[in-house]
Amino acid sequence: MSWIDIGHIEDIPLRGARIIKTPVGCVAIFRTDEAEVFAASDTCPHKGGPLSDGIVHGKSVTCPLHNWVFSLETGEAQGADEGQIATYPVRLENQRILIDGDAVGKRTAA
Amino acid sequence: MTQKLVVIGAGMASGRALEHLFDASPDAYDVTLFNAEPRGNYNRLMLSPVLAGDKTYEEIVTHDDAWYADNGVTCRFGEKVINIDRARKVVIGENGEVPYDKLVLGTGSNPFMIPLPGHDLKGVIPYRDLEDTETMMNLGKTPGSKAVVIGGGLLGLEAAAGMAAQGVDVTVVHIMGHLMERQLDEAAGYLLRKSLSEKGIKVLCKANSKQILGDEAGHVRALQLDDGTELPCDLLVMAVGIRPNTALAKAVDLEVNRGVIVNDQMVTSDPDILALGECVEHNGAIFGLVAPLYDQAKVVAKTLLGQDATFVNKEVSTKLKVTGCDLFSAGDFADGDDREDIVFRDPARGVYKRLILKGNRIIGAVMYGDTGDGAWFYNHIKDATDVADMRETLIFGPAFQGGASADPLAAVAALPDDAEICGCNGVCKGTIVTAIQGGATDLGAVRATTKASNSCGTCTGLVEQLLAATLGDDFVMPTAQCICGCTDLSHEDVRRLIKSQELKSQEAVWQELGWKTRNGCHVCRPAINYYLLADWPLEYQDDPQSRFVNERNHANIQKDGTFSVVPRMWGGLTTPDELRAIADAAEKYNVPTVKVTGGQRIDLLGVKKEDLPGIWYDLNQAGLVSGHAYSKGLRTVKTCVGKDHCRFGTQDSTGLGVKLEKLLWGSWTPHKVKLGISGCPRNCAEATCKDVGIVCVDSGYEVSVAGAAGMDVKETELLAKVATEAEAIEVTTAFIQIYRENAKYLDRGYKWVAKVGLDWVKQQVVDDLENRKALVDRFEISQSIYRKDPWAEHAKEPAKYAPLANLTLEAAE
CATH class of the missing domain: 3.50.50.60 (FAD/NAD(P)-binding domain)
Structure with a gap:
C-alpha cells in the first residue's frame, strides 16, 4: 500500500462527500461521522449518477438520481436493487485523509 | 542497606x-x-x-x-x-x-495554552491546580461576572459547570462539532449540551477563537471569534489539553x-x-x-524493589459524571470500516446507548443518562466475547435478555401535561387525557369533548397515541403512515412534536422522538430539516447535507451529471443587459443548450459542476440572482403584461407579480410553489392552475389557491376576493405561511388543502384578520434569514465545487 494525503477531514462537510480525480476515474470520499471516512466509486452502476452528490446517512449513501442506496462498507446496493460499487482503502491520520494510491491506480515514484 | x-x-x-x-x-x-x-x-x-x-x-x-x-x-x-x-x-x-x-x-x-493574540493578558488562566480553582471560585463572589471557557472537553466542562454553580455567567467555546468528541459521539454530545444549557451554560460549537481582547489595564475583556462575535468576559479559562x-x-x-x-x-x-x-x-x-x-x-x-513487573496499557473505559450527567464511553466508536451499530434511545428518560460491533464482537460503547451496564459492556469489549447469541437483546444489558422492543408511545407519554397537542384549538395533553379518562374513548369522542384534532387534523396521530397510552389494550391504533423506517411517527406527528417539545436541532428530533437509526436516511432527513427551519427560522441552521442534490448545489442535476442554471427574472421581466450577460455566460462556459422555460425565464443546460461558482459570479455581476428553479420553495411568478400595454387589462398584473416575487423569493416551502397573475379573466398567465393564482378584475383581485398542472391537473379554488393590491399580497403571504407551517413535506399546496379543507384555510387567513397578520409577521421573520441569493454566497467558495484532489496530474513515472 502507498498512502497518499488527499486533504483535511474538515474539507469534507459532516455527512457530505467530495470527489478526487484518479487514474481509475472519479472516486468519492464520504465523511459519515466526525472522524470516519469511506472511499468509493463516484459513479452509480444504475444510470451513472454522481454518488458524491447523494445524501449520506449512517454508513450509506443514496444516489441523487434514482435513490439507489449503497453500503459504503461493502459497496453493495441495498434493498431490492442489485449492483456494486468499488470501494477503496482510506484512513485518517492526525485529521489528514489518506487513500491507498495503489488501489486507485496511482503508482508512486519511489 | x-x-x-x-x-x-x-x-x-x-x-x-x-x-x-x-x-x-x-x-x-x-x-x-x-x-x-x-x-x-x-x-x-x-x-x-x-x-x-x-x-x-x-x-x-x-x-x-x-x-x-x-x-x-x-x-x-x-x-x-x-x-x-x-x-x-x-x-x-x-x-x-x-x-x-x-x-x-x-x-x-503542563496545560496547553493556545498562543492566541492576548493569551498573556491578566485573567487568562489554565485549569490545572488549586490556584486556578481559587481564581475561578473568587470570580463567583462578584455578582454579574462573566467567564469564557475555551475547550469543550472534560476539564473545560467541569470548569464551566463549577463556575456556573458559583453564579458566574459562563460560555463554553468549542472548536469541534460536538462536546467531548473524543469520548462521545454526536448523539451523546447533544444530550450533554442540552443538559448544560438547562443549567444556564451557553455552548458554542464549531467556534474558532481569533483573539483575546484586553482593556487598558492589560486585563482580559472579551474573546473574539473568527466570525467577529465578541464574548465579553472577566475571566478566560483555557482548557484545551495537556502536554x-x-x-x-x-x-x-x-x-x-x-x-x-x-x-x-x-x-x-x-x-x-x-x-x-x-x-x-x-x-x-x-x-x-x-x-x-x-x-x-x-x-x-x-x-x-527489584521485582519483575510489566506495564501493559489496557483498553480504557471512561465513566464520567459531568455536572450531574452520567456518561460512559469505552473502546472505539468512531473510526474504521465494517462495523455495525446498535442504538437505543429512551426520550422520556433522556437515555442514549450505542454499541459498535465488528463481526460478533463489541468494540465500542457510548452511553448517556443510564450508565449502569457500562462495566458489563466494557468486560465484553475487553474479553472480545462472541455476542451472536444475545445480539437481539444485547443493548438492554445483563438484566434483560429477551423480550419486547422499545415502546413506540414513549415520546408522547413523556410529554408534560401542559404540552400543546392541538395547535388550532389550543388543547393541552392534560385536557385530552382527562377527557379520555372521563369516557371519551375514541377519536370522535375526544374531538367532541375537547375540540382537539377537530380543525386541521394534523395532530390526529398524537391524539390517537394518547388514547392508546391512556387506555392501553382497550384502544386499537389505526395504522398511520410513518415517515420511513427510522421512526414509527408520521409526518404530522413529527411536525407537531417539533413545535410542542420545542425541538430545534436534528439531534434533538432523533433523540427525543426515538429515531431508530444513527442519523436518519434520505427520506426523513430532508423532511426534518425543512420542518426545523420552517418552525425555528432563527434558531435552526439549515443543513445542506440533509438536502437533495439540487438544493445543496443550487442547480438542477441532469441525467449526465451536469447541471442547469436558471437565473430569476422578476415577474418574467428582463432587460437587454441581463440578456447580454446570459448570452456571455452561455458562451464562456460552453453551455450546450439554452431554453426558455414555462415559468418565463431562461435555462442554461449542461453546466459542469465545477463551473457553477464561476457562472454564478458572472451572472451576479449583471444583477441576476438564483431563480430557485431547483427548490422546494418559491419558483416563478408568471404574469401577463397587464393594463400598461394590454387593451383588456384591468390592473397592473406585471407589477403585482414583481412585488410578490420580490417578497416571497428565497423562502422554503413543503414542496415547490408557483404563482400566476393574470390582468383579466382571459387569464393569459394561466393563473388558475398554480399553487396561488390571482386574476385581476375591474373591482379588485380574485386570489385562488390549490391549483395543479402536473401529474394532476386541477383548477384553483377561490380563497378570497379583495379590493386592493396590498390585501392581495397579504392574503397570498398568509396562505403560503400557513402552508409552510402545517403541510407535510412534499405535499403540494393542492394536496394539503384537500386534507385540511379550504374552509379551514379561509377561516385562518381570510376571516381571522389577527391571525392573517400574525402569519404575515412570521413569514417576514423567516425571510429575514432566507431572502437572499444563495449563488452570491456559494460563488465565494469555488473550492467546494472542485475535486478535493487530483491524482491524475503528476507524472506517474
Missing part, C-alpha cells in the same frame, strides 16, 4: 507508587520528595467539586503531613529542582543537593519524544531513573486518565 530514593513531583501517580513501595517494604528506601507546588499530594480529580463548592481543599488531600512523617519522607515542597547530575547521582534543588541511588520523575503535565512536562528530563539528556520515554518496567534511558504519570511516553502512548497511571505506580514500586 537502605538506599536513597528521590521523587520529583508529588502527584497522584508518584503518591500511589510510594504507597505501594511502603506497603511492600517500608525500610527499603530513604525517600526525599520534591514538589514545586507548596503542598503535598491531593486528588486533582476532586478539584471540580472544590470549584463547585461541594468540597473543601482539606477534604481532597490524599497525603497529609502526618502520612509523610510516619513514612519518613523528607518533604521539600515549594522547592524547584534546578538540575540533575546524573554522573554524581545527585538532584540539585534550589536549597541544595540530595544524592540518590534511584530517582523517580513524576513531573506531570507532558519534559523540561527537566530534556535538560539532562534523557530520551524524550512527546513524553519521557520509558520501557515496560517504567525505566527511562538512564537505568537508575524511572518515570511515571502524565510526563511519560510508553510505546508511543501518553496518558491523561488516572487508571493507567495507577497501574504504572504498581510497576514502579516493584521495579524499585
Whole structure:
C-alpha cells in the first residue's frame, strides 16, 4: 500500500462527500461521522449518477438520481436493487485523509 | 542497606507508587520528595467539586503531613529542582543537593495554552491546580461576572459547570462539532449540551477563537471569534489539553519524544531513573486518565524493589459524571470500516446507548443518562466475547435478555401535561387525557369533548397515541403512515412534536422522538430539516447535507451529471443587459443548450459542476440572482403584461407579480410553489392552475389557491376576493405561511388543502384578520434569514465545487 494525503477531514462537510480525480476515474470520499471516512466509486452502476452528490446517512449513501442506496462498507446496493460499487482503502491520520494510491491506480515514484 | 530514593513531583501517580513501595517494604528506601507546588499530594480529580463548592481543599488531600512523617519522607515542597547530575547521582534543588541511588520523575503535565493574540493578558488562566480553582471560585463572589471557557472537553466542562454553580455567567467555546468528541459521539454530545444549557451554560460549537481582547489595564475583556462575535468576559479559562512536562528530563539528556520515554518496567534511558504519570511516553502512548497511571505506580514500586513487573496499557473505559450527567464511553466508536451499530434511545428518560460491533464482537460503547451496564459492556469489549447469541437483546444489558422492543408511545407519554397537542384549538395533553379518562374513548369522542384534532387534523396521530397510552389494550391504533423506517411517527406527528417539545436541532428530533437509526436516511432527513427551519427560522441552521442534490448545489442535476442554471427574472421581466450577460455566460462556459422555460425565464443546460461558482459570479455581476428553479420553495411568478400595454387589462398584473416575487423569493416551502397573475379573466398567465393564482378584475383581485398542472391537473379554488393590491399580497403571504407551517413535506399546496379543507384555510387567513397578520409577521421573520441569493454566497467558495484532489496530474513515472 502507498498512502497518499488527499486533504483535511474538515474539507469534507459532516455527512457530505467530495470527489478526487484518479487514474481509475472519479472516486468519492464520504465523511459519515466526525472522524470516519469511506472511499468509493463516484459513479452509480444504475444510470451513472454522481454518488458524491447523494445524501449520506449512517454508513450509506443514496444516489441523487434514482435513490439507489449503497453500503459504503461493502459497496453493495441495498434493498431490492442489485449492483456494486468499488470501494477503496482510506484512513485518517492526525485529521489528514489518506487513500491507498495503489488501489486507485496511482503508482508512486519511489 | 537502605538506599536513597528521590521523587520529583508529588502527584497522584508518584503518591500511589510510594504507597505501594511502603506497603511492600517500608525500610527499603530513604525517600526525599520534591514538589514545586507548596503542598503535598491531593486528588486533582476532586478539584471540580472544590470549584463547585461541594468540597473543601482539606477534604481532597490524599497525603497529609502526618502520612509523610510516619513514612519518613523528607518533604521539600515549594522547592524547584534546578538540575540533575546524573554522573554524581545527585538532584540539585534550589536549597541544595540530595544524592540518590534511584530517582523517580513524576513531573506531570503542563496545560496547553493556545498562543492566541492576548493569551498573556491578566485573567487568562489554565485549569490545572488549586490556584486556578481559587481564581475561578473568587470570580463567583462578584455578582454579574462573566467567564469564557475555551475547550469543550472534560476539564473545560467541569470548569464551566463549577463556575456556573458559583453564579458566574459562563460560555463554553468549542472548536469541534460536538462536546467531548473524543469520548462521545454526536448523539451523546447533544444530550450533554442540552443538559448544560438547562443549567444556564451557553455552548458554542464549531467556534474558532481569533483573539483575546484586553482593556487598558492589560486585563482580559472579551474573546473574539473568527466570525467577529465578541464574548465579553472577566475571566478566560483555557482548557484545551495537556502536554507532558519534559523540561527537566530534556535538560539532562534523557530520551524524550512527546513524553519521557520509558520501557515496560517504567525505566527511562538512564537505568537508575524511572518515570511515571502524565510526563511519560510508553510505546508511543501518553496518558491523561488516572487508571493507567495507577497501574504504572504498581510497576514502579516493584521495579524499585527489584521485582519483575510489566506495564501493559489496557483498553480504557471512561465513566464520567459531568455536572450531574452520567456518561460512559469505552473502546472505539468512531473510526474504521465494517462495523455495525446498535442504538437505543429512551426520550422520556433522556437515555442514549450505542454499541459498535465488528463481526460478533463489541468494540465500542457510548452511553448517556443510564450508565449502569457500562462495566458489563466494557468486560465484553475487553474479553472480545462472541455476542451472536444475545445480539437481539444485547443493548438492554445483563438484566434483560429477551423480550419486547422499545415502546413506540414513549415520546408522547413523556410529554408534560401542559404540552400543546392541538395547535388550532389550543388543547393541552392534560385536557385530552382527562377527557379520555372521563369516557371519551375514541377519536370522535375526544374531538367532541375537547375540540382537539377537530380543525386541521394534523395532530390526529398524537391524539390517537394518547388514547392508546391512556387506555392501553382497550384502544386499537389505526395504522398511520410513518415517515420511513427510522421512526414509527408520521409526518404530522413529527411536525407537531417539533413545535410542542420545542425541538430545534436534528439531534434533538432523533433523540427525543426515538429515531431508530444513527442519523436518519434520505427520506426523513430532508423532511426534518425543512420542518426545523420552517418552525425555528432563527434558531435552526439549515443543513445542506440533509438536502437533495439540487438544493445543496443550487442547480438542477441532469441525467449526465451536469447541471442547469436558471437565473430569476422578476415577474418574467428582463432587460437587454441581463440578456447580454446570459448570452456571455452561455458562451464562456460552453453551455450546450439554452431554453426558455414555462415559468418565463431562461435555462442554461449542461453546466459542469465545477463551473457553477464561476457562472454564478458572472451572472451576479449583471444583477441576476438564483431563480430557485431547483427548490422546494418559491419558483416563478408568471404574469401577463397587464393594463400598461394590454387593451383588456384591468390592473397592473406585471407589477403585482414583481412585488410578490420580490417578497416571497428565497423562502422554503413543503414542496415547490408557483404563482400566476393574470390582468383579466382571459387569464393569459394561466393563473388558475398554480399553487396561488390571482386574476385581476375591474373591482379588485380574485386570489385562488390549490391549483395543479402536473401529474394532476386541477383548477384553483377561490380563497378570497379583495379590493386592493396590498390585501392581495397579504392574503397570498398568509396562505403560503400557513402552508409552510402545517403541510407535510412534499405535499403540494393542492394536496394539503384537500386534507385540511379550504374552509379551514379561509377561516385562518381570510376571516381571522389577527391571525392573517400574525402569519404575515412570521413569514417576514423567516425571510429575514432566507431572502437572499444563495449563488452570491456559494460563488465565494469555488473550492467546494472542485475535486478535493487530483491524482491524475503528476507524472506517474
